[in-house]
Amino acid sequence: MIRFDNVTKRYAGGHEGVSEICLEVDAGELVFLTGHSGAGKTTLLKLLALIERPTRGQVLLNGRNVGRLPARAIPEHRRGLGMVFQDHKLLPDRTVFENVSLPLIIAGLGRREIARRVRAALDQVGLLSRESSRPDALSTGEQQRVGIARAVVGRPRLLIADEPTGNLDPDLSLEIMMLFRRLNGVGVTMLIATHDLALVQELGGRRVILEGGRVSGEQD
Amino acid sequence: MRLWLTRHVQNCLAAMGRLVQRPAGSLLTIAVIGIALALPAGLNVLVRNGEVLAGGWESARDFSVYLKPGEELAQAATLAKSLSANSNVDDVEIISAEAALADFQQSGSFEGALTGLDNNPLPHTLVVRPRPEAPASELAELARELGKDTSVDQVRLDTEWVERLNAILEFVRRGIWLAAGLLAIAVVVIVGNTIRLDIENRRAEIEVAKLLGATDAFVRRPFLYTGFWYGLGGGLFALVVVLVGLAVLGGPVARLSALYGASFQLQGLAGSGALTVLGGGLVAGLVGAWFAVSQHLTAIQPKI
Numbered sequence: 001m002i003r004f005d006n007v008t009k010r011y012a013g014g015h016e017g018v019s020e021i022c023l024e025v026d027a028g029e030l031v032f033l034t035g036h037s038g039a040g041k042t043t044l045l046k047l048l049a050l051i052e053r054p055t056r057g058q059v060l061l062n063g064r065n066v067g068r069l070p071a072r073a074i075p076e077h078r079r080g081l082g083m084v085f086q087d088h089k090l091l092p093d094r095t096v097f098e099n100v101s102l103p104l105i106i107a108g109l110g111r112r113e114i115a116r117r118v119r120a121a122l123d124q125v126g127l128l129s130r131e132s133s134r135p136d137a138l139s140t141g142e143q144q145r146v147g148i149a150r151a152v153v154g155r156p157r158l159l160i161a162d163e164p165t166g167n168l169d170p171d172l173s174l175e176i177m178m179l180f181r182r183l184n185g186v187g188v189t190m191l192i193a194t195h196d197l198a199l200v201q202e203l204g205g206r207r208v209i210l211e212g213g214r215v216s217g218e219q220d
Numbered sequence: 221m222r223l224w225l226t227r228h229v230q231n232c233l234a235a236m237g238r239l240v241q242r243p244a245g246s247l248l249t250i251a252v253i254g255i256a257l258a259l260p261a262g263l264n265v266l267v268r269n270g271e272v273l274a275g276g277w278e279s280a281r282d283f284s285v286y287l288k289p290g291e292e293l294a295q296a297a298t299l300a301k302s303l304s305a306n307s308n309v310d311d312v313e314i315i316s317a318e319a320a321l322a323d324f325q326q327s328g329s330f331e332g333a334l335t336g337l338d339n340n341p342l343p344h345t346l347v348v349r350p351r352p353e354a355p356a357s358e359l360a361e362l363a364r365e366l367g368k369d370t371s372v373d374q375v376r377l378d379t380e381w382v383e384r385l386n387a388i389l390e391f392v393r394r395g396i397w398l399a400a401g402l403l404a405i406a407v408v409v410i411v412g413n414t415i416r417l418d419i420e421n422r423r424a425e426i427e428v429a430k431l432l433g434a435t436d437a438f439v440r441r442p443f444l445y446t447g448f449w450y451g452l453g454g455g456l457f458a459l460v461v462v463l464v465g466l467a468v469l470g471g472p473v474a475r476l477s478a479l480y481g482a483s484f485q486l487q488g489l490a491g492s493g494a495l496t497v498l499g500g501g502l503v504a505g506l507v508g509a510w511f512a513v514s515q516h517l518t519a520i521q522p523k524i
Contacts, residue, residue: 042524049431051522079433085524089428106434110223150432162524 001027007057017043019213030184032200033193035210041193045160082151084161090135097131103154121153141172161192235445254457260400261497283377285346291371296344308354313347356383411508419516431522444509451505455498
């Protein structure tokens with residue numbers, strides 16, 4: 001499903017985020033990207049979300065070279081993608097329901113369909129009862145679960161998460177990771193970047209270790 | 221299609237909702253736009269009134285042609301006929317010496333003086349009324365030609381001050397266009413700047429929307445509707461300002477008009493004028509919003 005083919009990303013100033021990376025992820029896989037900060041995890045995700053473009057090499061998604069997509073095709077590309085962020089990026093002046101419905105509003109769905117899907121997504125993360133709360137009224141773990149609901153509400157084939165447990169204590173982190181695993185069980189391909197090696201060891205599954213912008217090892 | 225329309229209506233109402241949420245700032249912006257629009261609109265009303273006044277004194281462009289004493293009435297009729305054929309002439313009236321005399325006698329004040337005379341001292345007279353659109357230069361030429369006629373004693377043409385008034389009005393009208401143009405630019409700048417701040421305030425929201433796959437059109441729309449409401453609000457404000465101004469001036473103008481024994485009525489902003497003000501406001505609001513949006517939205521790119 002995803003293939004990084006000798007991908008290099010050189011930032012303005014000469015620093016290389018990733019260097020000649022080769023990586024393949026099959027549909028339905030859950031892959032952890034680990035490594036120290038600065039190892040290139042975020043850059044890899046940015047290349048997938050088209051927040052950055054590769055300097056060299058190809059980023060293929062379902063056989064399509066997304067690195068060469070024209071700017072006007074970026075919105076559609078991103079609509080097919082679920083994204084979870086470390087700081088969850090919820091809008092503080094909107095309710096949980098409104099936050100989760102944003103991708104569907106952008107996609108142009110009808111009101112009733114939006115309400116149905118948002119409630120289903122909130123149910124999946126166990127926050128159906130908080131739909132009219134503001135994010136500030138929620139705990140950090142709950143906020144991140146809202147962020148995940150927003151990422152899956154559009155039913156993406158691929159979900160990418162950048163340090164989704166970065167701000168959480170170990171118990172909550174495990175809870176969030178289990179949630180990802182459960183969502184992966186219904187067929188969503190997942191690429192999760194985290195520096196929490198202990199947690200990943202505990203969870204098992206495929207792990208890609210990055211170091212200095214290159215793949216330094218893999219564990220299964 | 222229905223969904224598309226629903227989205228627009230939602231965007232439109234949401235934009236208004238945001239303005240209503242912070243009434244002080246919105247009203248201030250709308251007031252500034254309104255005053256900027258009211259200035260040319262108000263001046264335009266003044267000029268229109270000036271034109272009506274000038275039009276009311278159109279008869280002042282009439283000129284009198286006095287024939288030499290002793291000329292036959294038939295000669296006056298011939299001259300009148302040839303004048304009527306002139307394209308600048310609307311109407312020619314012949315006042316015979318007898319009629320003029322009778323008029324004088326009736327008016328009373330010269331009675332004593334007139335009865336002392338053996339014969340009628342008054343000449344036959346032609347009162348020529350030019351067409352309203354006749355240019356002053358051609359009228360002056362016509363008057364000069366008439367003066368050369370052997371049967372004509374004197375031509376009195378007294379149009380200079382009306383011409384001057386018209387020239388002043390034309391000058392003011394040009395000035396208004398110039399002012400309207402400058403103020404329209406001002407409105408565009410005001411709206412553009414307000415929306416720029418609006419964009420800055422909603423930066424986080426724009427970034428998230430772009431991350432979630434919002435198109436430029438999607439992100440742009442709410443701001444364009446904000447510009448739309450600013451323009452419409454400003455246009456309405458301008459109309460209110462002009463109407464209040466007219467109400468304030470109406471009384472004194474009626475009194476002044478009564479003192480001069482004239483029946484002059486203050487002209488309001490016609491329907492088309494009101495539409496122009498509203499339309500101008502709308503266009504300026506939208507253009508301002510468009511400028512701000514096209515300048516600043518592309519600069520906001522999401523980061524993770």
